[in-house]
Amino acid sequence: MTSEHPVLETRDLTIRFGGHVAVDAVSCAFQRGTTTAIVGPNGAGKTTYFNLISGQLTATSGKVLLNGEDLSGLSVAARTDRGIGRAFQLTNLFPSLTVRENVRLVAQARARRGYDLFSVASSHVELIERAEHVLAEVRLIEKADQTVAALSHGDQRKLEVAMLIALQPQVLMFDEPTAGMSVDEVPVVLDLIAGLKRDTDRSILLVEHKMDVIRSLADRIIVLHNGALVADGEPAEVIASPIVQQAYLGREPEEETVDA
Amino acid sequence: AAEDITIAHVYGKTGALEAYAKQSHTGLMMGLEYATDGSMEVDGNKLVVIEKDTQLKPDVGRAALAEAYGDDDAAIAVGPVSSGVALAMLPVAEEYGKILLVEPAVADSITGENWNRYIFRTGRNSSQDAVANAVALGKPGVKIATLAQDYAFGRDGVAAFKQALKGTGAELVFEEYAPTDTQDFTASAQRIFDALKGEKGRKFLFVIWAGGNNPIGKIKAMDPDRLGIEIATGGNILAAMKAYKALPGMEGATYYYYDIPKNPVNDWLVTEHEKRFGTPPDFFTAGGMAAGMAIVEALKKTGGSTDTEDLIAAMEGMEWQTPKGKMVFRKEDHQALQSMYHFKIKVDPNLEWGVPELVRELKIDDMDIPIHNQ
Amino acid sequence: MLVRIISGDMPRSRLLSLIVLVIGFSLLFAPFLFPGIKSLDTAARIAIFIVLVASYDLLLGYTGIVSFAHTMFYGIGAYGTALALDAWGPSFWAMGLGTLLGALVAAVLALLIGLFSLRVRAIFFAMVTLAIASAFAVLVSQMSAFTGGEDGLTYRIPRELTPAFRLMTDKILDVSINGRLLAYYLIFFCALVLFLVLLRIVNSPFGTTLKAVRDNSFRAEAIGYRVIWYRTGATVLSAVVAALAGSLLAIWLRYTGPATTLSMEIMINILLMVVIGGMGTMYGAVVGATIFILAQTYLQDLMGIASKATDGIPLLSELIAPERWLLWLGVLFILSVYFFPTGIVGRLRGEVK
Amino acid sequence: MPEALLTLDGVHTHIGPYHILHGVDLEVPAGGVAMLLGRNGAGKTTTLRTIMGLWKASAGTIRFHGRDIAGLDTPAIAKLGIAFVPEDMGIFTDLTVQENMMLAARSGAPDRPRLNWICDLFPPLRTFWHSPAGTLSGGQKQMLSVARAIIEPRALILIDEPTKGLAPAIIKAMTAALRQLKETDTTILLVEQNFSMARALGDTVAVMDDGRIIHEGDMADLSADAGLQERLMGLSLEAHQ
């Protein structure tokens, strides 16, 4: 792959719902081996931005480039095939299947085995092992045989993360991975994401509202506000900027910037 | 040695034509009873009637007929109600080499292109209806439009009607076909009105319609009289003729109305039916009875033998009495011929239905019923 | 070995294994176990319906697509074979070619329907297929010169498959070994093979993906499965199998018409068989089809007996008169959905709702 | 300690064949904020749903104002003055924001000042007042869900993780709002993972694990006692492995 391109780039990406401009001409490039946090108030357009990149929504104007290739007009599945993967903010799983089967299906998609009609699925041991390996990593392995509908909310969030990891895409988009996860689980997920960071060919996009998570993971923060990109830079510097302090953290400028 | 003779009545006991089926069965049983003087025996052989339901489904009908011939060893089968089922059943009779007496399914092709030599029919066919109506309505100078269901039955009927009109001096000026499930006949009526509006002389709209959803009342409501258009149609069951009450003076031809044929068999049928069920016999009761009487007549001729070849020999050209009058199985296609009755509707406040009054009896010889099986 | 044949998909319940075995065994030896024309006919019908219902389960149970066009494909298969036999005479090659053409037409039509209309919402897809199926039925009845219209087609099949053809003069176990028996076994083994193929398909990676598509198509798309292709693929496969089942029916009945293949009633019956049997289980098709066909065939007879027994009682005898068999079939519809919310197979496997 | 508004006594809950709650004893004092903490899968949500009557308790009593409500159905429980903010937010996606709010205001049109107060707390509600709630962002849905629960005065509000997905500024606003509610005599039972919010709001606290309450006490004690915190968190951490 040519390395002069950023892994992912959006140019003037815009979407309008009726008259409401939810994402407003966002241009931004994401480099290999970096983790970028996207912050902004509720309704700033973060999830919508993700939806535009991964193809769930079609942009009103602007484009998305992956390794320099224009993705406009490609379906969600085609984009996933090319290396864009995401986890969802509101949990989105296969509820009547087991935990293991959820992850196995991802591994199978990754291995491009879906159209195989005449072999028996359970004979593809490597896919099952891959799934179990990921489940062990997120500490869900003992619930592998439960159906997803019976999982507690926090466990479903973990499975959501596990499925993105099993997909091994080039661009990983996490939408509030730790929301609803209990304090003891958060470090597990953070470690996992940090582990992915070490793999330098990938690029991670992370939407989070927890400042400590952002501080420990992000190399860069971009700020969306009412759909527009309003700040971009080093974490410390962006967090200290007045717009983040006021509009996002809700602090008067003189207040201390600790915890969240 | 006296043996039981099994007669299988294979017909659509359940389904949309349940009412017809009931009449048909009652008629069959009364026919057997009348013809055997109540003994239900022919030459000492007992007649046993078994019933099979086709559920109005061709596949079920086939299976039921095969079962009747094969498992129950029936000598003769009677039925069914619907033409589609009948057509599916015909080859089964051939396969088993046993007689199927079709009653009252009407499609021409039963004794036409799909006929085989094991098939006899006591019911009238579409051609008979069409020809009788053509004879009844066809006068020089008369202009006729037809309205029929848009499938094989309706189209065949109109074709036969058109054929029969030739030489009567009447002219068929317009054919309209409407889907069987049409709910609103305004458009059809309008097309017909537009076609007949300019014509001179007597103008008829002849309706060929089987089953429910009959358009006559709805067209009548559009006031065709103002354009000088008269409605005509064939006979029907009493329940359906309630609609005729609104159509006094309507003309047509039918094969049976309980008050029309004057003969001892019909007198017996009407009295007995009134006595047992409190109602007069209906359209298909007479048909069923004709079938029952045909069977007994044939068995009497063979001396109780149920051998198929004997039966065929006995039945070809056989003449016998029925409530509809004298009937005869034509040799060529085994279609039974009978008189038809040209009627005109009269309203009798004591009866719920419009009463067909006999205008003229159309004898077998008055009508040239085409043979289709060659 | 056996496990390989059934693609490792075990019935997962002792009783269910037993039931499936009994059904299989009974069908295999039906001509000898239950002699008689009606019972052989019932057995053949069960075999054909197992395939038809299983193919619908692929669509409904595994892919979550509600289609009312399944009988249309069934009809296309039947008409393919019927028209070929009608036009080219009763030969095996006409039969085979007609079957093949029917399946092909079904596949192409399913592909078109799938690509054009699987994008709409599930309930609208159901209605669109209902519309297409009824338009197709209208077409068939309109083109009566070609299809026989409402009356259908009656035709001959190769002589080797008719009762007139005798394989041996002696009877075995009091059953004459004739072409009809041959026809039965042709149908039985074709049905068996088709069923096993379906079983393999649902246990393949493709089949497991279908379940994901059913559960959450949005997410399936987001992990890289092109949902529309999977749905269309399932539609085409199930249409082809349905068409083949239709061909089997055409061969068995020697008659094909709208009432035996295209009617809405058959569609609803298929639906009921899938649901009673248990959706998304394949074995459900076996159990559901068998029970339903048996009920449909013998309920009326049973009621005849019952109504004789209760002759004197006024309302009751009216209600259980054989003419009212549909009433009880309706009651059966309701009760079976009540008592088997997860189907008989689900119940036997101890699943809860 | 003030008198308890809600008391759970030996509550067991089964979901299908699974035994989820194994005898939960819990007291929620009137007019305060009771926190319910615990790791994922501990049974917090199940506890709230059992109180609301959405799962039926298979044993034990649930007293509200001294009256056993374990046998009542959900609408009856709601009518006693209990509001519920479910974990999945439970908003009606086809209905507009306005319609969602209207339904929550059971006794008719909500009073103006209260509505204004809520809209000031959660400004996006005003902006998207006539939009279908399904098009809101995740955090906006969360706001709507909480807003519905407080549109009319209620004696008790059960809230399941209201801050997940909310931006810090909104969390602050919500914390302030809940504190105001507390002053108007509303009792709150709050399930939360956000410990700083718990500390800021809670009067009493209960910690759950594996379908049981493993600690009950004052919030102040827990937040002052790092050792206890460590023990409860550490314990749950270990139990999980």
Next chain:
Amino acid sequence: MSDERIRPRFDELSFSQRLGEHAPLLLAPVLAVLGLIAIGDPTTWLTLTVAGLAMGLMIFIMASGLTIVFGLMDVINFGHGAFVAVGAFVGVTVLSLLSGWTGTPDIVMNISAILLAILAAMIATGAMGWLFERVIVMPVYGFHLKQILVTMGGLIVTEQLIHVIWGPDALHIARPETLQGSVIVFGAAIEKYRILAVAVGLALFFAMRHVLRKTRIGLLVRAGVENGEMVEALGYRIKALFLWVFVAGSALAGLGGVMWGLYQETITAQMGSEIMVLVFVVVIIGGLGSVEGCFIGALLVGLLANYAAFLAPKVALVSTIALMVAVLMWRPQGLYPVVKAK
């Protein structure tokens, strides 16, 4: 902080976008004008148009119950046809008992007889709906497939019970004296009965619109379908509400049955299920849950069927289906979707 910072950005909607929202309202008039152009003869056109509108309204009356039950409650009720049939049978029975009122050419007596018949039919079908909901439908809320099956079972049972009670024959009923025949306007025959149907249909339309707009019933039902637990947690008895809405839908089917039965004049147990596909199509064209959409859809179907049957009878066979497909291609959720289809 400045105000535009807090407010998200809103652009003006273009004229065509706003027009698009109201386009369905124009459909029926546009269709009528197109019909006039194609048919040419104004008298014929008038006959067809009035008949088509009346037919549309009769379909609307039958569909009105289904918009509530299928559109709002998301219950696929194939049994709706059975309610139509029962309504017709009860209505016809009442009318034949009142033959003294219907046989005289007195319009007040005639209309009163019809109103009584309607009342009886609505009470009967409403009660049946109550039973249906409790016994058949309640366990299957939310499961379309099972709804199809159990309601199909209910349909079969009801039709068979009609046979048991009223016998297998079709019943014939003559309309009351003053409603027979036509009035001639500008040379076009307009059936008197259709005028009554228009009046009833319009009255029903406005009544339903009023109820659904001015009360929360519509909202509650929609919310309850999406998340019944949450509606209960808000303190509403969703089960009772569903029951009563279902009863109302069934009673409306009874009303439709009387109107339809009097139009057909011959009634059979199958009459309801025969018309059901058409009624479903109308509800879908309209968009689930929308009374307005259903109304427009019914008018479109009525008009188009008549124009097509006049201009090209073969096309009439598929005109309704073609209309549905065309509408769904233009608006995949129907004309005025209130509820999102699953």
